[in-house]
Amino acid sequence: MIVSWEWLSQYVDLKMSHDELVDRLTMSGLNHEGTEDVDGDKAIDLEVTSNRPDCLGHLGVAREISVLFELPLNTPDPQPAVTDRSAADYCQVEIQSPHCYRYTARLIHGAKIGPSPDWMQKRLKAVGCESINNVVDCTNYVMFECGQPLHAFDFEKIKDGKIIVRNAGDKEEFPAIDHKTYKLDEQMCVIADADNALALGGVMGGVDSEISDATTEILVEAAYFNQLSVRRTARSLNLQSPSSFRFERDVDSAQLDWASRRCCELILETAGGVLLEGVVDVGDRPKTPPTITLRLSQLKRVLGIEIPADFSAKVLAELGMEVKESDREQVTVVAPSWRNDLTREVDLVEEVGRIYGFENVPDDAAVPMAASFKQKTDRVLDKVRDVLTAGGFNEALCPSLIPGKWSDSFSPWTDQPAIRSSQPMLGVLEKASQNIGTVNLLRRSLVPSLLEARRINEARSNQDIDLFETAKVYLPVAGEPIPYQPTMLAIVTGKDYYTLKGMVEAIVRRVDPMQSVSVSKCELDLFDVSRRGTLEVAGKRLGFLGEVSKSGRKLYGLRSGATVAEIDLAVLEELAILIPQHEDQSPFPPMARDFNFIVEDSVHWLDLEGTVREAGGELVESILYRETFRDPKKDGEAKKRLLLSVVLRSKDSTLTGEQADDVCNRIISSCGEKHSATLVS
Incomplete structure (x- = not known):
């Protein structure tokens, strides 16, 4: 994720040096990959792990900076002016696909397409995004600002003004804005009208409804798509985009309205026109974030150091959590909608620890440990x-x-x-x-x-x-x-x-x-x-x-x-017997006997071995297969010889020759009866 120093300065006063900033961000979990100068601006490349999609926008990174350096955060409050006409009178949205959880649409009338203002082009260039026109640039700007992808349609190209979010047809062709045609399958989600697919949900827009110089009527989409569906579509078509990158890592469905209003506000500033009142909002409401209790004693147990209770509650609140209860023993908070990774008490321990600074934890801090139990x-x-x-x-x-x-x-x-x-x-x-x-x-x-x-x-x-x-x-x-x-x-x-x-x-x-x-x-x-x-x-x-x-x-x-x-x-x-068991071994000597049986080819070693063991009884200690040999001239067709060794041993006394011979005779007799085996003398 590349962030612009100048852009970040809009939300938080960057009084610190560049090196100090990137060092603190690295220690808090946003690893610094490098910095480049882009037209006098610093483009800072940060590694954002997959569990922190909230930092895939400048506002998320600015929030981290404001907490780390104890600086106020200035978040825009978009309140675009609206007309008395309602968007719901002109636009309809129907969700048919299970891969789209929520879809919102706003309408702008009378916009004029042209180049973006220089300040917007400069900021987009700093993060590696090419300027297209004022409307498309506004959707990209808001995505890089808050992490929520958006898309703008030419509303006049949407048949009957109705958006249908559905699954694609098998081998349905889709002409994308990269001017390539893709063949879709039935598991892919598309944004369509009554006739054609207009966009690939969460991945890329289509050429048939893209913003052109003649566009005056604009539909601004802010939606929430299934992560796996977006990932599968992007990989199948080899069509990764900044939009799919963010949807794959999940977005904050509670900020759809903010992102939509922010985008419309910027379009009105840069392209003119009027915004119709209201929003067409279809689908599931945002999930209620979990309530989590942090026992302050856990900070000492896990981190090995004492952290003041007031500091812990303050940090959690500044990170966007709603503090429900707080005392000297524990803090109960509601996780912010943009932090899906916060679900357990230990997650809060990590949050407090990284803001306090893991570098401040002494190397010799005593952390109590218990031996783990290895599963069977x-x-x-x-x-x-x-x-x-x-x-x-x-x-x-x-x-x-x-x-x-x-x-x-x-x-x-x-x-x-x-x-x-x-x-x-x-x-x-x-x-x-x-x-x-x-x-x-x-x-x-x-x-x-x-x-x-x-x-x-x-x-x-x-x-x-x-x-x-x-x-x-x-x-x-x-x-x-x-x-x-x-x-x-x-x-x-x-x-x-x-x-x-x-x-x-x-x-x-x-x-x-x-x-x-x-x-x-x-x-x-x-x-x-x-x-x-x-x-x-x-x-x-x-x-x-x-x-x-x-x-x-x-x-x-x-x-x-x-x-x-x-x-x-x-x-x-x-x-498995995982605890070794003692067993007494016979102190008496063994006796070995070899047998060479002629049997039919159809006789299996397993069957013959079972017969030998049964006939020998308790005195048979082991049976060892030696060899299979065939000699049709001596033994006949479909015959084979099975050579085996039998070890005999008694647990009570030394075997006599008569006892061993008796066992051998029983083995020979039993093999002859059950397998028509003949002993080679």
């Missing part, structure tokens, strides 16, 4: 990160938007179509060489983003590309406006299926040492048919694991093999 989710995430980073994996942070091809290729958690963003992502993905299409879908899985990260690393000849990400996915729920947003863990590696399965098992054991991971069938096309599965633990679906198929590697532009897993962290959190 964060504690589980810490354990997961410890395991993965110890295993050589690097954490990635990927965008939440992906293209349609990727979204369709992998969505294991839901069949509902992905949510489409109104603002496609620009940048690396959009310009990627593999022609992936528009990046505008909220991801239903983290896997596609990680595979793209792997592709980029391959293209840069990085050797070890083992990545993981923890983030939310967005799973649409039928009939609900808000998607289900669980936190997932996705892992991608160049290692094989079994290595990544072991990493998943290590994660599960870290959160609960007594749990084991099982794998069941899954039908996910991204994965190779022989290396894919659904991960389960404690009877719950944990996630999915698989090696990326050849077609999947082609889709994502991968040069080498990749294995991925995706885990629902909510399941891990439910299982």
Whole structure:
């Protein structure tokens, strides 16, 4: 936000030096970016954070200066003269769009278009605004004065004198005042008459109703539009303007009337004409600002210093708050309409602190602190990160938007179509060489983003590309406006299926040492048919694991093999044992036995493992998969060998050879009965 020194001087007497002014403003939250000389005036560039739209006008900055330097603030009180004719007799306004909350219109008759006076042109030039004509310059002047965008229409070009605020039609064409034609969509708000769109709500006016040299009848618009709607429209059309910049950050709907009167007053001074009585005002009334109580003891607790009660009440009043009650213990105020960021007690603490001067708070001021409690989710995430980073994996942070091809290729958690963003992502993905299409879908899985990260690393000849990400996915729920947003863990590696399965098992054991991971069938096309599965633990679906198929590697532009897993962290959190528990270990030695079974190709390891564990009973300590081997000449077609090792151990005594043999015989017998398994001797 650029402000003019000369312009500011109209509202507050700038007795201080330039350096002193910008230093105080910087310390109070308006960071000084630089100052330039423009025709003898100082153009001061201030960084205004998004929560302070009240400082996007000279009056807002002047208010800050008046409080910081204890100077009186001179705010104009526009009272333009009016005729006895009523604006409501000539103009009507109808709001049909939910994106417009309030719309006001005033009418001026008999204006004469010409150049603006030199003083106005000079001030507009200082803030980087080009002079157009006296009427347009007045709307811009008031916007830079108070932060409220306005627009002036040639009223004679509005059919039947009726303004209709509506949503645009699909692919409706709009010729803007920049002499370009834009195609709109049904989510954009337009100001129209009975025939055509005349302006884009909160963004830009149209060429069909712009002020020209022949204009004599003027409609002055002051309106309040939805922030998100303005932002979406401006970004979609790449049509940012000073007006959209302010509406995106919210404006003070309570000052619409002031801004409208101020603009009409300036037009009457610079272009002549007469103002019709009254205003056409349609829509919602301004919201009632919140009432907030500041306990003065909180100043000491938060800031670490004593601030006098009288000073606190005085500062809050000078900042525009209405003081309802004030004593030695607390101050109760009503926030001003232009400060939507003031809603809590701590907000008032900050206001008092920044005006008092944070630089006046000693470095060694004692501020009482209490240790925060880390939530269970964060504690589980810490354990997961410890395991993965110890295993050589690097954490990635990927965008939440992906293209349609990727979204369709992998969505294991839901069949509902992905949510489409109104603002496609620009940048690396959009310009990627593999022609992936528009990046505008909220991801239903983290896997596609990680595979793209792997592709980029391959293209840069990085050797070890083992990545993981923890983030939310967005799973649409039928009939609900808000998607289900669980936190997932996705892992991608160049290692094989079994290595990544072991990493998943290590994660599960870290959160609960007594749990084991099982794998069941899954039908996910991204994965190779022989290396894919659904991960389960404690009877719950944990996630999915698989090696990326050849077609999947082609889709994502991968040069080498990749294995991925995706885990629902909510399941891990439910299982997590965060306080380590002691368990007695058996002091007796183990005994290991190897088995080499010939089974049908249709037999899954998960099923065979379950049979072995059931048959072995409590004496089975662990079962380890060794190898799958096929020899059609020796074993026959559609046959395979599964080699496994079983560790036996008793908690009560040393196992005898007879006990171990008995367990082995039960395992062999049970596998033969349930899976027609034959033991290779």
